Amino acid sequence: MQKKSVLTSLAGLLLLLVILGLAVALMKGFGLRADLTEQRLYSLSQGSVELLQKLPREAEVTLKFYFSRSSEKVPMFLKSYADQVDYLLRSYAARSGGKVKVERFDPQPDSDAEEWAQRYGIEGQTVDPFAPPIYFGLAVVSGDKEEVIPVFSPRTEQTLEYDISRAIARVTWPQQPVIGVMSGALNVLGDEVNPMMMQRRPPQNPGWYAFAQLKRDNVVKKVAADVDAIPPDVTLLVVVHPKDLAEKTLYAIDQFVLRGGKLLVCVDPLSWSEAMQSQGQMMAPPSSSLTKLFDAWGIGFDPTKVVADMRAVTRINAGNGGVEESPVFLSLNKDNMNTSISLTAQLANVLMAYAGAIENRGKEGLFFRPMIETSASSSSLVDTMAAQYGVQAYRAQLEPSEQRYTVAARVNGKFETAFPDGKPKSGTEEKTDTETVVPHLATGESAVIIFGDSDFLFDPLCVQNVPILFGGMGNAKQPFNDNLALLFNSAEQLTGRNELIAIRTRANSMRPFKVVDELELQAVKQYQQKEENLQKELNETAAEIQKLQNARTDSQSLMLSKEQQEKINAFRDKQQEVSRQLKNVRRDLRQDIERLGVRMKVINILLLPLCVIVVGVVRVSLRRHR
Numbered sequence: 116m117q118k119k120s121v122l123t124s125l126a127g128l129l130l131l132l133v134i135l136g137l138a139v140a141l142m143k144g145f146g147l148r149a150d151l152t153e154q155r156l157y158s159l160s161q162g163s164v165e166l167l168q169k170l171p172r173e174a175e176v177t178l179k180f181y182f183s184r185s186s187e188k189v190p191m192f193l194k195s196y197a198d199q200v201d202y203l204l205r206s207y208a209a210r211s212g213g214k215v216k217v218e219r220f221d222p223q224p225d226s227d228a229e230e231w232a233q234r235y236g237i238e239g240q241t242v243d244p245f246a247p248p249i250y251f252g253l254a255v256v257s258g259d260k261e262e263v264i265p266v267f268s269p270r271t272e273q274t275l276e277y278d279i280s281r282a283i284a285r286v287t288w289p290q291q292p293v294i295g296v297m298s299g300a301l302n303v304l305g306d307e308v309n310p311m312m313m314q315r316r317p318p319q320n321p322g323w324y325a326f327a328q329l330k331r332d333n334v335v336k337k338v339a340a341d342v343d344a345i346p347p348d349v350t351l352l353v354v355v356h357p358k359d360l361a362e363k364t365l366y367a368i369d370q371f372v373l374r375g376g377k378l379l380v381c382v383d384p385l386s387w388s389e390a391m392q393s394q395g396q397m398m399a400p401p402s403s404s405l406t407k408l409f410d411a412w413g414i415g416f417d418p419t420k421v422v423a424d425m426r427a428v429t430r431i432n433a434g435n436g437g438v439e440e441s442p443v444f445l446s447l448n449k450d451n452m453n454t455s456i457s458l459t460a461q462l463a464n465v466l467m468a469y470a471g472a473i474e475n476r477g478k479e480g481l482f483f484r485p486m487i488e489t490s491a492s493s494s495s496l497v498d499t500m501a502a503q504y505g506v507q508a509y510r511a512q513l514e515p516s517e518q519r520y521t522v523a524a525r526v527n528g529k530f531e532t533a534f535p536d537g538k539p540k541s542g543t544e545e546k547t548d549t550e551t552v553v554p555h556l557a558t559g560e561s562a563v564i565i566f567g568d569s570d571f572l573f574d575p576l577c578v579q580n581v582p583i584l585f586g587g588m589g590n591a592k593q594p595f596n597d598n599l600a601l602l603f604n605s606a607e608q609l610t611g612r613n614e615l616i617a618i619r620t621r622a623n624s625m626r627p628f629k630v631v632d633e634l635e636l637q638a639v640k641q642y643q644q645k646e647e648n649l650q651k652e653l654n655e656t657a658a659e660i661q662k663l664q665n666a667r668t669d670s671q672s673l674m675l676s677k678e679q680q681e682k683i684n685a686f687r688d689k690q691q692e693v694s695r696q697l698k699n700v701r702r703d704l705r706q707d708i709e710r711l712g713v714r715m716k717v718i719n720i721l722l723l724p725l726c727v728i729v730v731g732v733v734r735v736s737l738r739r740h741r
Contacts, residue, residue, distance in 0.1 A: 411533035413478025
């Protein structure tokens with residue numbers, strides 16, 4: 116009876132395994148998938164799903180995925196990342212209702228696939244000078260429109276989904292919003308390129324990388340800082356460091372907002388970028404504000420004060436090889452973000468320099484919502500003049516209060532004009548007694564996003580140069596924080612393209628193995644300590660030998676004394692002993708990691724079947740007792 120029960124349990128276990136295998140096969144055959152990763156690495160975010168749902172009925176999008184899978188030179192980690200990209204592309208097709216399809220190509224040397232990859236502009240990466248290049252990119256095609264991601268790299272995994280969704284949006288939404296940029300002295304758009312001079316030399320000032328990226332999804336045009344009207348086709352006006360704007364320009368911005376235009380403005384109590392540009396030749400800190408407009412909108416901003424936060428300090432170069440922990444260079448994390456606003460809900464790291472505080476003075480009809488705030492109980496305001504001379508100059512002003520200062524805010528609602536008497540007159544015009552007031556636009560619904568800093572978009576504070584691939588050829592600019600994401604989120608929301616906001620950043624699949632990392636850290640500490648001891652002994656012995664040599668007589672000048680030789684032999688013996696100890700440390704480290712790997716394999720491979728067997732045996736035993 117007992118033997119029959121055991122056989123029945125084994126048969127049940129075998130039947131369970133067969134059912135599980137059939138279930139996996141059926142799910143794969145019908146395209147059913149389940150993402151069980153903690154950070155949802157293989158699932159589309161809500162923004163991508165909404166984008167796919169809003170695709171035009173007639174839209175047909177083809178994702179042409181090129182990867183040199185058959186190449187022997189492709190590293191295993193890159194093949195693993197390619198599988199992740201492929202799975203994500205299949206998710207787009209599965210959630211699109213048939214509007215998106217995926218085509219896969221292996222561009223082998225001299226093949227049609229390689230020729231098409233080159234036509235689309237997918238860049239071949241050279242890993243071995245004696246081997247064919249590796250292709251790993253995507254072409255998104257819809258009708259006669261196409262967008263290309265030339266290279267997929269694990270380094271930019273966090274923007275993977277956004278890059279794909281943006282490419283789909285660009286081929287299916289041909290109408291791009293018009294963004295006007297007013298930057299005055301900073302010239303963030305760079306020098307205009309003369310088509311006749313393009314082949315001779317590039318412009319001396321290429322502009323800021325943030326605005327070059329803004330041009331990829333929008334029509335960006337320069338708006339002069341002395342205009343008396345904003346062009347009517349501009350949907351969003353971006354004003355960067357509005358320093359000493361004329362009354363007519365302020366009136367133009369005022370009327371733009373009143374007619375429903377959206378405004379993104381970056382004021383600054385101390386423009387670090389302009390100070391660097393002037394190379395210290397400025398007598399006063401380069402500050403900017405829109406005081407006249409802010410007063411009408413119930414916004415306070417003091418350009419003579421800079422926010423300092425002792426919980427958001429950043430290590431910066433203090434000159435002469437020194438490093439300074441600066442509380443006015445704000446490294447703001449997730450705790451500083453307003454998670455109830457989609458603009459900042461997913462941001463985790465924003466870097467600002469010499470930012471000012473934005474104050475809500477409670478204007479009726481307008482809704483003020485902080486987007487980014489400094490830390491509580493550690494923030495204070497310091498003089499702008501002192502802030503530019505380092506921590507020592509304003510240390511006495513660091514008196515933290517309970518207040519959290521707002522450095523980025525969104526204001527929306529019904530705005531009122533800052534010019535109730537109409538358009539201001541120029542200095543050469545005279546107003547007569549019989550002249551009537553020039554009418555201005557009626558108040559209207561709009562939205563304004565205000566940043567208390569303009570330097571967060573400056574290249575040194577948001578991007579760095581990295582190799583395109585794993586040590587391959589060429590470099591590319593890569594964001595090292597969420598500063599660019601903050602700009603793009605704001606622009607997309609103000610221009611009505613909200614779907615891409617929730618896609619901005621993704622989790623990294625390279626998750627740390629904490630136990631192994633701890634083992635390695637302990638071994639490294641032991642290794643470093645022994646190495647330091649060895650170096651110390653080396654220096655002491657060398658000093659002793661030098662001392663003995665200085666004490667030699669003329670007859671000993673060509674040979675070592677017995678005492679010197681004994682010292683050297685003793686040191687060599689000690690050196691060999693320490694080398695053996697270092698080898699033992701590395702050997703013990705490998706053994707600990709190998710034992711940990713074996714334990715994990717046993718748990719992953721045998722634990723689940725063992726649990727099933729135990730449950731089956733317990734169930735049989737209970738039935739027998741009954």
